[in-house]
Amino acid sequence: MRKLVKPIIYIGLIVTAVICFIPFLMMMVNATRSNEEILAGFTLIPGHALMENYRTMMDYINIWSGFKNSLIISILVTCLSGYFSALTAYGFAFYTFKGKNFLFVFMLVMMMVPGQLGLIGFYELSKNLGILDSFIPLIVPAVASPFVVFFLRQYLQTTLHPSLIEAARIDGASEFKIFHTVAIPVMMPAVATMSIFTFIGSWNNYITPLVILFSPEKYPLPVLMGFLKGSQVAQNLGSMYLGIAISVVPIMVAFLFLSKYIVSSISAGSIKE
Incomplete structure (x- = not known):
């Protein structure tokens, strides 16, 4: 019976992978077919x-302009969020300062508040700062994400022993050098894991760019795809499938290159002294 367990597990995983791949396959195939062929069946x-x-x-939208805008925003958000959230998490994990517990609890509370609730206030703030119709409101607020900070802090506390930091201080390393040479290498699996979700969240962000941006040439891909569904192109299912296929390529690439870090960050244990 035990000999059958492993083949059954592998068969189940293969079947699950095939089921998950079918929607992507349908999307790719339908992107090459005409409207009549799609309506005739799969x-x-x-x-x-x-x-x-x-x-x-392309007669209705410049999808490559939206692709470029989404790529610029998502890469900057991912890089800034990964670095500064790691820096914040490191501070919460290994430094003691006044108001630390209050700030951490406040950050946890902010994780529970939907971002859409503050959209009107965020719009007014951006208007008063004169940064409407620019990428700044879409990039700067993601510098330190509460969820990423919380995840990295918990990860640090289980993987980085304080004795390593003390040893680096005894050797004369500065605090920033310790962060870059000791903490960052340890955090890389967790940072890469969070980078995947940060990139996908930024790439799929629809409501905030729709409110903040006014110039069509600055629209990211999700906003352009929303306009596409409201145009005559929606009657051509093949064009819709093609636009969706182009929009999911960066997400698939991100998972392809970074998904291995998810396993390593989840399976990370404590350091043996």
């Missing part, structure tokens, strides 16, 4: 309407 055989669907889509 097939695994690609069609010959890829260029026609592409031209129809």
Whole structure:
């Protein structure tokens, strides 16, 4: 019976992977088919309407402009959030200062508040600062994400022993050097894990750019895709599938290169003294 357990598990995993891959396969295949072919039913055989669907889509939106804007915003948000959230988490984990517990509890409370509740106030603040219709309101607020800080702090407390920091201080290393040479390498699996979710969250962000941005050439991809659904292109299902396929490529690439860190960060244990 024990010999059958492992093959059954592998078969279950393979079936699950195939089921998860089917929607992506349908999207890729339908992006190459005409509207009539899609309505006729699903097939695994690609069609010959890829260029026609592409031209129809480009007649209404410049998807590559939106792709570039989304890429710029998402990469900057991911890099800034990863670095400054790690710095904040390191401070919460290994420093003692006045109001530390209050600030940490306040950060936990902020995690429970939906961002949409403060959207009107955020709009007014951006208006008063004169940064509307720019990428600044979409990038700067993500510098220190409460959830990322909380996750990295918990990770640090289980993987980085204080004795390593004390040893670095005895050797004469500055606090920033300790952070960059000792803490950051230890945190990299957790930072990479959070970077995946940060990138995806920023890439899929729709409501905030819709409120903050006014110039069509600055719209990120989700906003352009929303306009696409309200145009005549929505009647061409092949063009819709093609636009969606282009929009999910960076997310798939991010998972492809960074997903291995999810396992390593989850399975990380404490350091043996």
